[in-house]
Amino acid sequence: MSAPALRPRPAPGLGFQAIGAEEEALVLDVLRRKEPFRYYGADPAKPPPMAALLEKEFREYIGMDYALAVTSGSAALEVAMAACGIGPGDEVIVTAWSWIACFTSIVRVGARPVLAEIDESFNLDPKEIARLATPRTRAVMVIHYQGVPAAMEPIELEAHRRGIFVIEDCAQSLGARYRGRHIGTWSDIATYSFQYNKVATAGEGGMIVTRDQRLYERAVRMSDLGNYRPVHAALAPSQEPAFAGGQFRMSELTAAVALAQLRKVDKIREHCRALQARIAPRLRGLKGLKLRPIADPEGDLGFEPYLLLDDPAKVAPFREKLDARNVNCGARTGTYPQYNRDYVKTGRAHTPAASPFRDFKEWPAPGYRAEDFPRTEDLTKRFIALPLGWLYTKEDADYVADSVLAVHREMFG
Ligand SMILES: Cc1ncc(COP(=O)(O)O)c(C=O)c1O
Known part of the structure; x- marks a missing residue:
């Protein structure tokens, strides 16, 4: 079989590529009412609807009791940790291969990130909790990496057996399921x-969900300078004292875009899963490479199949050949091992x-150096x-598979 004829490079992107009339209508609604602040507007007795509606639809979509809109995913992580009461002297287990904010949010509340290895799914290896837990461990932060659900059942069992919190960072994987x-x-x-890069985007913005009324109230207070306003008290009466929080409130304009986007998540998911279903079966069983294993393939969002090559020396030439065929195939997806970052x-x-x-005498100490993470490396x-x-067609997906097969033939014979 000869190599496929060159096709134009498809435009990448998820939620932002789906922005349209629905986002415009909701944003215009906010502007025409002149009510960009979520807690009060024209009529002080009637708070504007958009952030509250986003929270309602979000919690119904996910299936949790409480949802709180905030300014970003990074803010959401900080707020979540503060809600759990995590601070100086505490340790939080987090994968070395994770987004910057996963590490920095732990440092920002004064706790110490303890870096864990990933497994072949690129998510937390559940066995790492037992290896890394100490009496100071208060939580494990689980990142669902690029649309693929982590193995939550063993993680949850191990964490709860030890009485530590589980914080799921779903920033990259809104709409993914597990079991x-x-x-x-x-x-x-x-x-x-x-x-911007997320399945649903408003440029910036974040969300927190929980079924724990106490964590919800503490999250609200952390996100709004210690306040707990009537719109929240109507959902969950106050039980917690005020404390000095930050200011991470979402605006009505952000909420308007996020709401329109939330309503599109399942369409984006179905689209990407259908594309991936055209590609993945054709790439199984190839000599020298495999697709990343997924704890629950039915729950995967499908927007980023990963090839795992046996030989690291073949990765750069394989990628260059795909790129020359106009196949998008990022060298990195913005994620780096944390131990390679400047602040670590x-x-x-x-x-x-x-x-x-x-208090470490030597730095970087063991546990914060590349040589401590052979599997992640x-x-x-x-x-x-x-x-x-979102803009990929079936033909684009077939072309990705054809191109991988052609490059594979060229390199592996
Ligand atoms: C896994 C993960 N966590 C947290 C964040 C932070 O989200 P934000 O950029 O909205 O602060 C991101 C953003 O890329 C992410 O990928």
């Missing part, structure tokens, strides 16, 4: 992002006293990501 249930419902508290190498927080690493040098998107 038939939405991710975000497997933990004490879960977070989402509406940043320096161990700094915004001021020395705030660094959870200040190995796996992250052997993958090629094949992002799919």
Whole structure:
């Protein structure tokens, strides 16, 4: 079989590529009412509807009792940890291969991130909890990496046996399921992002869900300068004292875009899963590579199949050949092992006293160096990501598979 004729490069992107009349209508509604602030507007007795409606539809969609809209996924992580009461002296287990905010949000509340290995799914290896837990461990933060659900059942069992919180970071995977249930419902508290690259976007924005009334009230207070306003008290009467919070409130304009986008998540999911279903079966069983294993393939969003090559030396040439055929195949997806980031190498927080690493005599200490993570090092040098998107057609998907097969023939014979 000869190599397929060159096709134009498809435009990548998820939620932002689906922005249309629905987002416009809701944003215009906010502007025409002149009510961009969520807690009060023209009529002080009647708070504007958009953020409250987004929270209602979000919690109904995910299947959780409470949802709180905030300014970003990073803010959501900080708020979630503050809600759990995590702070100085505490440790939080998080995968070394995770987004910047996963690490920094732990440092920002004064706790110490403890880095864990991933497994071949690129999510937390559940066995890492037993290896890394200490009497100071208060939580494990589980990232559902690029649309693929982590193995929540063993993670939840191990964490709860030890009496530690599970925080699910669903920023990259809104709409993914695990064992038939939405991710975000497997933990004490879960977070989402509406940043530009996400399945649903408002440019920026975040969400927190929980079924725990106490965590909800504490999250609200952390997100709104210690306040707990009537719209929240109507859902869950106050039981918690005020404390000094931050200010991470979502605006009505952001909520309008996020709401229109939320209503499109399942369409985007179905689209990407259908594209992936045309590609994945054709790439199974190829010599020298495999697709990343998925804890629950039925729950995968399907927007980014990963090839795992046996030989790391073959990754760069394989990728270059795909790229030359106009196949999008990112070298990185914005994620780096945390131990390679500047703030881990320096161990700094915004001021020395705030660094959870200040008592280490030597830095980077064991557990914060590349040589401590043989599996993460190995796996992250052997993958090629094949992002799919809202504007990809069936023909684009077939072309991705044809091209991978052609490059494979060329390189592996
Ligand atoms: C896994 C993960 N967590 C948290 C975030 C932070 O979200 P935001 O950019 O909205 O602050 C991101 C954003 O890319 C992410 O990918």
